[in-house]
Amino acid sequence: xxxxxxxxxxxxxxxxxxxxxxxxxxxxxxxxxxxxxxxxxxxxxxxxxxxxxxxxxxxxxxxxxxxxxxxxxxxxxxxxxxxxxxxxxxxxxxxxxxxxxxxxxxxxxxxxxxxxxxxxxxxxxxxxxxxxxxxxxxxxxxxxxxxxxxxxxxxxxxxxxxxxxxxxxxxxxxxxxxxxxxxxxxxxxxxxxxxxxxxxxxxxxxxxxxxxxxxxxxxxxxxxxxxxxxxxxxxxxxxxxxxxxxxxxxxxxxxxxxxxxxxxxxxxxxxxxxxxxxxxxxxxxxxxxxxxxxxxxxxxxxxxxxxxxxxxxxxxxxxxxxxxx
Amino acid sequence: xxxxxxxxxxxxxxxxxxxxxxxxxxxxxxxxxxxxxxxxxxxxxxxxxxxxxxxxxxxxxxxxxxxxxxxxxxxxxxxxxxxxxxxxxxxxxxxxxxxxxxxxxxxxxxxxxxxxxxxxxxxxxxxxxxxxxxxxxxxxxxxxxxxxxxxxxxxxxxxxxxxxxxxxxxxxxxxxxxxxxxxxxxxxxxxxxxxxxxxxxxxxxxxxxxxxxxxxxxxxxxxxxxxxxxxxxxxxxxxxxxxxxxxxxxxxxxxxxxxxxxxxxxxxxxxxxxxxxxxxxxxxxxxxxxxxxxxxxxxxxx
Numbered sequence: 001x002x003x004x005x006x007x008x009x010x011x012x013x014x015x016x017x018x019x020x021x022x023x024x025x026x027x028x029x030x031x032x033x034x035x036x037x038x039x040x041x042x043x044x045x046x047x048x049x050x051x052x053x054x055x056x057x058x059x060x061x062x063x064x065x066x067x068x069x070x071x072x073x074x075x076x077x078x079x080x081x082x083x084x085x086x087x088x089x090x091x092x093x094x095x096x097x098x099x100x101x102x103x104x105x106x107x108x109x110x111x112x113x114x115x116x117x118x119x120x121x122x123x124x125x126x127x128x129x130x131x132x133x134x135x136x137x138x139x140x141x142x143x144x145x146x147x148x149x150x151x152x153x154x155x156x157x158x159x160x161x162x163x164x165x166x167x168x169x170x171x172x173x174x175x176x177x178x179x180x181x182x183x184x185x186x187x188x189x190x191x192x193x194x195x196x197x198x199x200x201x202x203x204x205x206x207x208x209x210x211x212x213x214x215x216x217x218x219x220x221x222x223x224x225x226x227x228x229x230x231x232x233x234x235x236x237x238x239x240x241x242x243x244x245x246x247x248x249x250x251x252x253x254x255x256x257x258x259x260x261x262x263x264x265x266x267x268x269x270x271x272x273x274x275x276x277x278x279x280x281x282x283x284x285x286x287x288x289x290x291x292x293x294x295x296x297x298x299x300x301x302x303x304x305x306x307x308x309x310x311x312x313x314x315x316x317x318x319x320x321x322x323x324x325x
Numbered sequence: 326x327x328x329x330x331x332x333x334x335x336x337x338x339x340x341x342x343x344x345x346x347x348x349x350x351x352x353x354x355x356x357x358x359x360x361x362x363x364x365x366x367x368x369x370x371x372x373x374x375x376x377x378x379x380x381x382x383x384x385x386x387x388x389x390x391x392x393x394x395x396x397x398x399x400x401x402x403x404x405x406x407x408x409x410x411x412x413x414x415x416x417x418x419x420x421x422x423x424x425x426x427x428x429x430x431x432x433x434x435x436x437x438x439x440x441x442x443x444x445x446x447x448x449x450x451x452x453x454x455x456x457x458x459x460x461x462x463x464x465x466x467x468x469x470x471x472x473x474x475x476x477x478x479x480x481x482x483x484x485x486x487x488x489x490x491x492x493x494x495x496x497x498x499x500x501x502x503x504x505x506x507x508x509x510x511x512x513x514x515x516x517x518x519x520x521x522x523x524x525x526x527x528x529x530x531x532x533x534x535x536x537x538x539x540x541x542x543x544x545x546x547x548x549x550x551x552x553x554x555x556x557x558x559x560x561x562x563x564x565x566x567x568x569x570x571x572x573x574x575x576x577x578x579x580x581x582x583x584x585x586x587x588x589x590x591x592x593x594x595x596x597x598x599x600x601x602x603x604x605x606x607x608x609x610x611x612x613x614x615x616x617x618x619x620x621x622x623x624x625x626x627x
Contacts, residue, residue: 180365
């Protein structure tokens with residue numbers, strides 16, 4: 001199974017020049033990363049679904065919200081991963097981002113007679129030369145802007161993780177939350193206070209603050225027979241979070257941190273593990289990019305020189321004057 | 326290279342372990358250890374706590390330098406009213422300082438009352454605005470507005486105010502306690518209120534404690550704020566035990582007395598007295614029957 005193919009474009013032809021071991025290694029690394037990524041997106045979908053179930057108490061709307069949130073997470077997480085997925089073969093990276101040194105040798109050559117086969121040979125030879133010259137990845141040089149960009153990426157991932165964590169905690173503890181809601185619903189003191197809000201003989205000032213809050217709380221935990229509760233027996237997501245927060249205490253922070261770690265790990269892998277930045281796949285992608293760029297430069301240059309020769313050989317001015325054009 | 330390989334395996338393992346842990350958590354068995362249901366009971370306790378704290382309809386709540394004042398009373402028609410408004414705590418503190426440092430030398434009591442009113446302007450303004458909002462909501466007009474305001478001032482129980490240390494003591498046929506709060510039994514007494522045993526309106530708003538002139542000044546200030554033609558009246562009376570004493574009342578012009586008795590002519594206007602010390606049906610505009618004497622009455626400020 002090649003999960004990486006669907007996400008990162010891993011294809012067999014990139015590994016034509018590497019050993020089977022190396023190829024297997026790279027497939028495994030990208031499969032692991034893609035697996036993690038798909039699980040996180042699935043979590044985002046689930047979290048959106050659970051939020052929807054509490055807020056709207058409707059399956060259709062919840063699935064729509066789940067898909068919407070999963071879609072956003074899919075794009076943002078992919079963006080963050082791809083932004084970090086640059087080869088650590090620094091010289092290749094430089095040539096890929098600025099090809100002036102690659103094409104420099106052909107700037108003043110006559111390429112008008114260059115055949116397609118010759119162009120392919122030149123690019124393949126150059127590709128092989130670069131492959132041989134860049135055997136080992138190098139440490140990426142530090143730049144001050146890295147702090148800024150990394151902070152933004154990490155913050156983005158943490159925001160998503162925080163939303164997902166709360167959504168999944170709702171599901172994980174939904175039975176317990178429902179037991180808590182039952183306790184709230186059956187609390188006599190709360191019931192009495194909520195009834196005060198409906199008592200017309202009481203002055204308005206007696207119905208302010210906690211009485212209003214009690215009436216609202218009772219309303220939130222009271223099921224509408226026409227629209228029964230689906231996941232959690234409460235209409236207010238904020239109240240559910242308040243109860244969840246109070247009931248989990250310090251464990252809530254631990255769970256949130258675990259989810260944050262879950263979301264940060266793919267980013268750490270891509271950033272720090274040499275299986276990605278220092279791996280053969282990104283090196284081959286860079287080489288392919290450079291050689292394609294060189295190939296098309298040669299073909300474009302050849303064509304432009306051929307056109308120039310035709311223009312120089314033909315007397316277009318006389319033809320124009322004689323109205324032969 | 327080995328270190329980098331380790332990053333991959335360690336990070337991957339951590340990921341899958343966390344995932345497995347979350348998966349296990351979804352099973353019903355492990356949750357009890359993390360979810361404390363007792364906290365739901367604590368969560369519910371906030372309601373009972375708040376109820377005790379807020380049950381007094383005439384309470385004062387202090388929050389970050391702001392005093393939230395609640396005022397609840399009935400008028401002569403038996404209608405219940407309640408208002409809530411904010412004043413800065415600093416306004417109250419400043420009013421106390423202003424009173425204590427007030428130089429009375431060569432100044433009349435009328436001048437002192439006006440200075441106290443000016444000093445407490447922001448507090449009076451807050452209360453007047455809250456009252457006007459309620460008055461507009463209830464669509465009150467004419468004498469009903471006066472009744473609304475004066476009954477609000479009359480409602481807090483009367484407190485004897487002295488400029489020296491007199492209480493506990495016996496006076497006007499009553500035993501007064503050394504307790505400066507508006508007591509339901511009407512035996513509250515405040516000692517050492519200088520300079521002239523009168524509180525500023527800001528102090529009265531917060532403490533709800535005062536005697537005849539403190540309450541008369543407060544009613545005068547509120548009604549003036551609402552453009553009524555009012556005054557503070559000072560004079561001599563005899564109480565139930567025929568003891569002579571100074572007394573202050575509110576004077577209202579341009580309104581017919583509800584219970585006609587005495588009145589005072591001042592600069593072409595007729596002022597009807599209004600007893601503001603306590604809330605009673607007899608203490609309505611114009612009535613002076615509760616006092617045996619009526620001597621030397623004058624308008625001290627209008």
